[in-house]
Amino acid sequence: MNKTLFKSILCLALVSNMIAGLIIPALAAPLPSVEKGANWLVIKQESYGGCEYSFEGSTWAIIGLDAVYRNTHNATYLQSAVKGADRLLLEQSGDGGFSSEIRNTAFGLWSLCEVYKDTGKAVYLTAASRAGDWLIGVQKSGGSFDYYESETAVSVLALTKLYECSQQDKYKNTAIHAAGWLVSQQKSDGSFHEIIDTSESVAALVDLYWSTSRSPYNNSAMAGAKWLSGVQHFDGSWGSITETCWALFALSETGLPTYAKATANAENYLERIQANDGSWGEVKYTGMAVSAIKNYYDYAYGERREIPEIPGPPILLAVFVGLLALTAIRISSATAPFRFEEVFGGGEYAPSREKPQYLHVAIGLALVLLLCRVLLYTDVWAIITSAIAQTLSFGNVANFVVGSTIVLHLTDETLMWVMVTWQCSGVLSLMIFGLISVPLLFPLRGPLWVKVLWLGVSCIVGLSWNLVRLSLTVFSAYYFGVSAFKFIHFIVGPFIDFIWMVVMWVVGLSLIMKTEKRQRKELM
């Protein structure tokens, strides 16, 4: 290929890579499927003259529209939600309930709270509080609402939302009491009867956990979530639209990367079955789907993640390789402008250059890539997670593990989730080490087995070092708080990694030099 053309393509690739690195995160924010659904809801509301005939459908529409408004700041969605909420106010009974039904009251309460969060108008909070008081009044002594898991779960969810808005302990206490009953109904496999019951329960328990920071029902919620992920269908759904939306809503609410694949599949499924007009057939389903997908995006890219996703390294790697390629072209295209021997003749001295062992390099790189691929499996992350959890237990730091996530209570009673993702698996440092060391060390003279042995030992050292570093980081979080965790993880971590990399590099060079010397002696 023409060199100029090749250079141009490389430059173009580099520039586009950089631009993509800057623009892609910005492009990720808009949610076209959600907006299309929300637009459909607004149009539908107009045709119904304010609110739909299905009460639950109306409330889901309000919840969904509010959620989309928070992302887009499009006033149309808020106006539509407010319109719906105003209609709800008219439907509220004198005792505070909605149609004197627990489920309707819970959904009415939840949607009023959402509108209150965006408008700040006291009228919605007052109405919600009245609904909350009605719910407290109908709670059974055991904590349940009508002895049904579903009713109890949505009531817990609604009361938790109300507690977040009003900060009144009575709602929180009622919710915790109800959650206690809910947990007692959980089956040994983690489910709460059916998919919808389980989804609602998981969402309620997790939400309560987030709001109170120390709910005793985490394990129950995690077990429920695990059951849910296990019964997901191959196409990403959980059966009906309602079940799928609820399950997606609940699993997203956990915010755990363990369920990243399951939630992504569910979101894909919902987008696949979305109609061309943006709806999911009915107002209720559309409202649910919009809320669930919005929740998925909130927790997939939102603020609750303790360890942020790092878009940098892949881009950096691409740029690094690109620049390297450019340099290689530069080296290969260099020509000598002046030749001494042509002018003077005589002897010349070419500095001793080694003939590179290309096969060794190929084998070394293949081994590094293979190991990196293995480290990208989620099962490996789970092993790393359990190893760290064991270390923490040895250090008397109470924790429990869900998939590749360690959950622990800090000494100040706040909650912390540490997720072991690909960045924490050691793959990054091994890639850097491999990229620096293998192309430099493997081409040198010396037997392949020495180099492979060195690479193997280096990888073991690197991975062990990574485990120790991660454990120390979590320990620092436990004893010194989240700031210490962030400082050590982001700032000190890379410097600590430097130590093993340099030491292993030195060991490699020394080994090769010694082997070469030994071989030279034998020849003599």
Place this chain on the structure above:
Amino acid sequence: MLIIDLVLSLLILVMLAYLVRHYAFTLTAAFYRRGQRHFISHVADYYPKVSILLPARNEEQVIERILQRMTELTYPKENLEVIAIDDGSTDQTGLITDRFAKIYRYIKVVHRIEGPHGKSRALNDGLKQATGEVVLCFDADYFPQRDIVEKLTVYFADPEVGAVQGRVTVLNEQDSLVSKIVTLERIGGYRVDQVARDDLRLIPQFGGTVGGFRRSLIQSLGGWNPNILAEDTDLTFKVYLAGYKIRYVNDAECYEEAVRDWSSYWRQRYRWARGHMQCAFSHLVSLIKSRRIGFWEKVDGTLLLSIYFVPVLIGLAWGAGVLAYFIEPPWWTPYFWGSVFVFSYSSVGNFAPFFEIGMGAYLDKRSRIYWLIPALLIAFVLNVFICTKAFIDLALSRLRWDRYSWVKTVHNGNGNHYLNKNGKRNGSSQLCQ
């Protein structure tokens, strides 16, 4: 937000450029077989008249050994002129040089008694006395090979070459941890960096000593600039801007006496850092605008001129990191994290990463010195502080129009011990007192 994104991305790109540069240099030095030919000098029939300048100020401990070595050079003496410049010494330096001048007719002495002192001024006075077509210079504490003049001057046969630079190796490596670290830095800098730059037709740097110029060129450039601390870097870029090239001759080796303690290390590196930054401000724009310099030379020159700013950036990154401990880390934390990663691996050592220095040691067939490479982390941390201080001081001095007074590195002649030992082993007479 987009502006910060762009700035951070640019910063990371710059750091990556340094990393790739060092990586490419290492590969080139180790495996690149199509590099520039290195000529065995004594085969060529090219012996121009050479003037060697030896500036010295209070160097009684070391001046004798280099003068002795001047008498042992294999270069034809009829084409050789050695000019020792006694820069107002208050010790025996002047007497020693006079003694040699009486015995050897090709050795001259210039005594600078009055006026401001300094290496650049001394060299300029020596240049006025020089009659050679080529002017080489050595520091008083250096100890060159016997055939170094041939090896260096033969490159001037190429009309494009305006200056040459030989290799500096440390004589007193065993003295202390500091001298060992300096040895490693020298290995990385010369055995890999300079070789690769020469092979790739980039900008090999003139190091201020163990090298020289065409006399006509250095005179047209106005000699050594006494107002710049890094006069060597200054001249490097002046040579290129004048349309000439510099060649690096790895085969032309010369011993130096390295600093032995951290305070000397600090002072020496501080001077280099500040001087280098001065040069960056003076030459960066001219370098980019120049039509005489090729694209890749410009890229390399820009990176070379800016290299002492890298530790300053690292210092800033650390500052931001510590700040993040007290406040909620901002949204750009991941980018920051990525950049720190790159900083860490591209700048350890004296501006050469560990793999470059390791490869240099391998190419030199060293076996035990590898184990000191992790100790370069100390020098790396120290350089962050040195360069940051130099940068702040330079900025303040520009505001106040202050001038930095040269702090001379003291040479106590410890290297003589190694040379005497070597001389005894070879059965020759003692070289020095």
